[in-house]
Amino acid sequence: MLEDVQGMVRLGLLLLAVVVLRKFIDWRRAAASVNNLPGFRTLFSDRFVWFPFRVDGISPGLQSEVNLYRKYKDFEEAGWDIMAGVSVLPSAEVTVFLADPVVVKDVIGARARFPKPMGPYKILLAFGPNLVASEGEEWKRQRKLVAPAFSEKNNKLVWDETVRIMEDLFDNVWGSKDTVEIDNITDLTVPITLLVIGVAGFGRRISWKDEAVAPDGHQMTFKQALHIVSRNLFLQLMFPRWLLRWGLPVMRNFYTASNELQFYMQEMIVARRTAEVKEERHDLFSSLLDANEGLAESGEKLTDDGLLGNVFIFMVAGYETSAHTLAYCFILLALYQEEQEKFYQSIKQVLSDGHTPTYEEFSTLSYSMAVFNETLRLFPPVITIPKQSAEDTSFTTTNAAGEKRTIPVPKGTYVTVHTPGLHNNSKYWEDPDAFKPARFLKDYPRDCFLPFSGGPRGCIGRGFSETESIAVLTLLIARYRVEVRPEPQFAGETFAQTRARLLKSKLSVTLYPQRAPLVFKRR
Ligand code: HEM
Ligand SMILES: *[C@@H]1O[C@H](CO)[C@@H](O)[C@H](O)[C@H]1NC(C)=O
Ligand SMILES: *[C@@H]1O[C@H](CO)[C@@H](O)[C@H](O)[C@H]1NC(C)=O
Ligand SMILES: *[C@@H]1O[C@H](CO)[C@@H](O)[C@H](O)[C@H]1NC(C)=O
Numbered sequence: 001m002l003e004d005v006q007g008m009v010r011l012g013l014l015l016l017a018v019v020v021l022r023k024f025i026d027w028r029r030a031a032a033s034v035n036n037l038p039g040f041r042t043l044f045s046d047r048f049v050w051f052p053f054r055v056d057g058i059s060p061g062l063q064s065e066v067n068l069y070r071k072y073k074d075f076e077e078a079g080w081d082i083m084a085g086v087s088v089l090p091s092a093e094v095t096v097f098l099a100d101p102v103v104v105k106d107v108i109g110a111r112a113r114f115p116k117p118m119g120p121y122k123i124l125l126a127f128g129p130n131l132v133a134s135e136g137e138e139w140k141r142q143r144k145l146v147a148p149a150f151s152e153k154n155n156k157l158v159w160d161e162t163v164r165i166m167e168d169l170f171d172n173v174w175g176s177k178d179t180v181e182i183d184n185i186t187d188l189t190v191p192i193t194l195l196v197i198g199v200a201g202f203g204r205r206i207s208w209k210d211e212a213v214a215p216d217g218h219q220m221t222f223k224q225a226l227h228i229v230s231r232n233l234f235l236q237l238m239f240p241r242w243l244l245r246w247g248l249p250v251m252r253n254f255y256t257a258s259n260e261l262q263f264y265m266q267e268m269i270v271a272r273r274t275a276e277v278k279e280e281r282h283d284l285f286s287s288l289l290d291a292n293e294g295l296a297e298s299g300e301k302l303t304d305d306g307l308l309g310n311v312f313i314f315m316v317a318g319y320e321t322s323a324h325t326l327a328y329c330f331i332l333l334a335l336y337q338e339e340q341e342k343f344y345q346s347i348k349q350v351l352s353d354g355h356t357p358t359y360e361e362f363s364t365l366s367y368s369m370a371v372f373n374e375t376l377r378l379f380p381p382v383i384t385i386p387k388q389s390a391e392d393t394s395f396t397t398t399n400a401a402g403e404k405r406t407i408p409v410p411k412g413t414y415v416t417v418h419t420p421g422l423h424n425n426s427k428y429w430e431d432p433d434a435f436k437p438a439r440f441l442k443d444y445p446r447d448c449f450l451p452f453s454g455g456p457r458g459c460i461g462r463g464f465s466e467t468e469s470i471a472v473l474t475l476l477i478a479r480y481r482v483e484v485r486p487e488p489q490f491a492g493e494t495f496a497q498t499r500a501r502l503l504k505s506k507l508s509v510t511l512y513p514q515r516a517p518l519v520f521k522r523r
Pocket of ligand 3: 367
């Protein structure tokens with residue numbers, strides 16, 4: 001009997017040893033497949049979302065804020081502008097991280113050779129079939145249908161409506177107050193972008209002081225539903241529908257709100273289909289509907305599910321990224337008063353008589369754009385862009401001494417653009433840690449600046465986001481000076497400490513500043 005047990009234990013240990021050896025051999029082989037390029041050597045890969053922390057040997061923790069704070073450092077330590085992460089579990093895998101602009105350009109430009117791995121995007125299908133979570137022919141079909149909605153006319157609508165929203169804020173919410181204190185800058189930027197996506201995305205104007213009574217047949221107003229859904233999108237990604245329906249109050253509330261939002265959108269679909277005279281409208285949703293209706297009943301057409309899926313995805317992809325980028329803009333301007341002053345002077349010069357800028361003047365506001373770009377360089381909301389090699393290929397890169405090295409990249413290797421590394425690559429950027437918007441007014445290393453990715457799968461909402469942000473920044477800074485709000489408990493801080501405190505970031509769907517109290521003072 002005892003011998004049996006001992007025998008079993010011995011067998012068990014032997015099996016374990018075989019498995020461990022096998023894993024070790026696989027891991028060595030994986031590292032060898034990229035010629036042992038230096039980088040992370042860990043148990044889990046950075047795609048292992050359940051362990052988003054950095055622990056040497058265990059996990060690189062790149063799906064957290066680490067990536068942002070480390071920027072180019074990991075590459076500096078590895079010695080090359082490309083590094084390899086080799087992990088053991090669940091299976092031996094290689095991820096090649098890129099901060100080399102030449103290689104990055106090649107990768108994002110070649111959609112067929114470097115498609116997106118669909119694994120990490122699958123959860124986005126919870127909203128319905130959509131542009132972000134598709135590849136190959138399906139992606140092509142979706143992109144062809146969705147692209148025309150992001151038109152010049154939509155950009156103009158974004159501009160005009162953003163101006164209206166900002167003026168509504170100044171006139172009816174901030175009113176005659178000379179100083180406006182904000183506990184947390186995202187409390188200002190999130191509602192702004194929500195109102196913008198409400199009207200320019202969904203075609204529904206919402207004001208800051210909206211009535212709170214739901215129309216007949218609804219349990220919530222459009223604004224309430226939009227607000228609850230957008231703030232809790234992660235619930236949709238984490239839990240199945242039935243659990244949301246019967247779960248905790250916050251889940252049930254989300255469930256109701258997302259149903260309400262769908263009802264509103266279905267009502268809009270019906271209203272538009274049955275309208276006698278079609279109004280000319282340029283919000284994303286209306287354009288998408290029109291484009292879809294125009295198609296014959298061929299395989300090209302999106303189902304109502306596909307329509308809703310895409311509109312939801314505009315919200316996921318577009319509203320947090322924009323809100324949080326604006327938040328970083330205001331924090332940086334508050335910290336760097338001399339930069340804010342230069343920006344203000346440039347606005348005064350362009351709008352010398354103090355008039356409200358029109359969409360046609362957009363191109364003259366290049367300083368606003370430079371502030372926006374410099375913020376995105378330092379705080380890109382999307383910190384990794386995942387791709388996967390569809391064929392055996394190779395990359396050539398350099399080290400600090402200018403030596404070249406060619407790395408084989410076998411088919412199936414994960415290839416990830418490391419945006420914060422690229423944006424801080426000191427071979428291309430002068431003084432990369434500094435906040436200097438004016439660097440964008442000169443010749444700058446374009447291939448080293450990719451907050452919106454690029455190539456065929458680049459951000460489709462870039463124009464939308466730029467238009468909205470330039471309007472917000474220009475209108476606000478023209479009227480108000482933004483400063484860090486003094487708090488007694490932080491009175492003895494140095495500048496570096498204040499900077500670190502305000503810019504402390506966290507990653508949810510995108511990167512955001514955790515807590516930044518600011519104050520707006522009328523000029
Ligand atoms: C500061 C604001 C924004 C940033 C930094 C940003 C960044 C990005 C990035 C990096 C990608 C590529 C993602 C990947 O390859 O995994 C992307 C794709 C996309 N973005 Fe944006 N985005 C912003 C605003 C917007 C807005 C306002 C919208 C829509 C209203 C939008 C809609 C999309 C869509 C639909 C895609 C997928 C395109 C495709 O796969 O063909 N984004 N964005
Ligand atoms: C960015 O690059 C500069 C110059 O190489 C370096 O001194 C700095 O540490 C980098 N920043 C981060 C956060 O890695
Ligand atoms: C800002 O960056 C975009 C690319 O995202 C570029 O097209 C534009 O020219 C830049 N403009 C300024 C003024 O920095
Ligand atoms: C500030 O806003 C962020 C993002 O919305 C939130 O997570 C955080 O809890 C807020 N902090 C405070 C102190 O309100």
